[in-house]
Amino acid sequence: MTEASISVSQDQFSCSICLELLRDPATLSCGHSFCLACIRDYWDRCPGTGPWSCPQCRQTFAPRPALGRNGMLAEVIEKLKRTGHESGRAVAAVTTQGYAGPGDVECDFCTGSKRRAVKSCLTCLGSYCEVHLQPHRDVPCLTKHRLVAATVHLQTRTCAQHERILEAFCRTDERLICLLCVMDGHAGHTTVQAAAERTEKQRALLEMKGEAQRRRLVREKEQRDLSQDLNTLKASAQTALRDAERVFSELMDFLQKKRSEVAALIRARQEAETERATALLQQVEQEVEELRRREAAMEQLLRIDDHVEFLQRYESQSTSEDCPRIVFVPQFSFSDVIASVSAMKENTEQIFRDELDRTPHRGDSRTRAVPLIFRTTVCPLSQPACGLETKCGSNRPSSNPSTAGASHESHTGV
Structure with missing residues (x-):
């Protein structure tokens, strides 16, 4: 029967x-029992002058009771x-549940585990488990204490000078203070309750x-616009x-065509002048051969000792015609081609420089891309002296007739 009652x-x-x-x-005089070591440790943490109270019902004792087993x-x-x-096992199961783990707030009144x-x-500045929290729910003087979710930052919520809860705000110094600070170091300052200051700060935070x-939203629109740009x-x-x-491919094709035309023009002029010079060279060679024969005949005449025969043959050698001076003057100057x-x-390079100067400068976001436009100009190789009829730009004649005429005269040979 006893075991059943214990259970x-x-x-x-x-x-x-x-x-x-x-x-x-x-066992205390109030009837509650505790481990002898637990109740001694609990009272040792109280001030030296007491009062000493029961951890369960908060009944006070004076002087400190003498405890015994x-x-x-x-x-x-x-x-x-x-x-x-089984009841003992149930008690053990109850006592092993709910222990604080890593990151949990520990109960300040539990000893051992x-x-x-x-x-x-916030009034006692202590944290309680479910068992040790019971007095704050049952004892009338403790029910008025302010309870919050368990936190390890209780010391940051108290005044370092007065060890009182921070429940006021000094707008002059912009800091949280306790009620004693309002009358002590912040006299004459503008102070309000922390809740009122929180309301103001919350309104400002919402704004x-x-x-x-x-x-x-403005930046997001700018971001979208920039991405689109x-x-x-x-x-x-x-x-x-x-x-x-x-454009450059077409330009290179055009230049390659002009290059071939200039090369063909030079080769054609070379062949024509070579043919004319070869004809003159053959004529000179014939005349040189004739003069060599006459020179040999004269040498033979000088060797005749007979005076009559010398005089008779001299008449046939004395009549001679003066040879005209032969000078080859090219009718086409290759230097004129190089100059053209x-x-x-130079004109093409100047066109590129002028057109590129008209394009927007780098970094000017207010301008837009302008297509490259080549100026129309007459190619020097299109002059009659060059023999080319194709022009780099338009078929518009030169703006300076006198210059064009001079250029034509300088390309003609004698």
């Missing part, structure tokens, strides 16, 4: 401080341990949030590259 009232054999089965139980209760607990009754705190008291949201720029640049490649090609090169 029914098993909660009476647990220490409300360590939440384990009582070890060396000590309750032998009868200890014997009952030992019997409970020996029986191994700390249980997880569920609430923190700043709205402004930040407005600016974000970048895509447009990329597409325009690719189109411009293709067009530039096409060089002039065309």
Whole structure:
């Protein structure tokens, strides 16, 4: 029967401080029992002058009670341990649950293994597990304490000078203070309750949030516009590259054609002048051969000793005609071709420089791409002296007739 009664009232054999089965139980005059070591450690943490209270019902004692081991209760607990009754196992299961783990807030009143705190008291500045929180729910003087979710930052919520809860705000110094600070170091300052200051700060924060949201929306639109401009720029640049490649390819084809025409012109003039010079060279060679024969005949005449024969043959040698002076004057000057090609090169380079100067400068975002336009000009090789009829630009005649005429005269040979 005794074991059955123990099984029914098993909660009476647990220490409300360590939440384990009582070890060396000590019973206070209020009737609550605790481990002897737990209640001594609990009271040792109280001020030296007391008061000393029961951790469970908060009844105070003065002076500090002299504690002793309750032998009868200890014997009952030992019997409970020996029986191994299911109720004992249930008590052990209850006491092993809810211990604080990494990151949990520990109960300030648990000794030994700390249980997880569920609430923190801003008045007591302590954290309590579910068991040790019970007095704050039952004792009338403790129910008025301010309970918050368990937190490890209780010290940051108290005044370092007065060790009181921070529940006021000094607008002059822009800092949280306690009620004693209002009368002590902040006399004459503008102070309000922390809740009122929070309302003001929250209103200002909402305005700043709205402004930040407005600016974000503006920036997001600018971001979209910039992305679109970048895509447009990329597409325009690719189109411009293709067009530039096409234009330069056509220009190189045109220059290659002119190069072939100039080379053909030079070879044709070379062949014509070579033919004329070869004919003159053959004529000179014939005349030289004739003069050599006459010179040999005269040498033979000088060797005749007979005076009559010498005089008779001399008459046939004395009649001679003067040979006209033969001079080869080229009718075509290759230097004129080089001068014309060089002039065309200089004019083309000047056209490129002038047209590129008309394009927008780099970094000017207000301008748009302008296509490259080549000025129409008459190619020097198109002059009659060059023999080429194709022009680099248009078929418009030169703006200076006198210059064109002079250029024509300088390309004609004698």
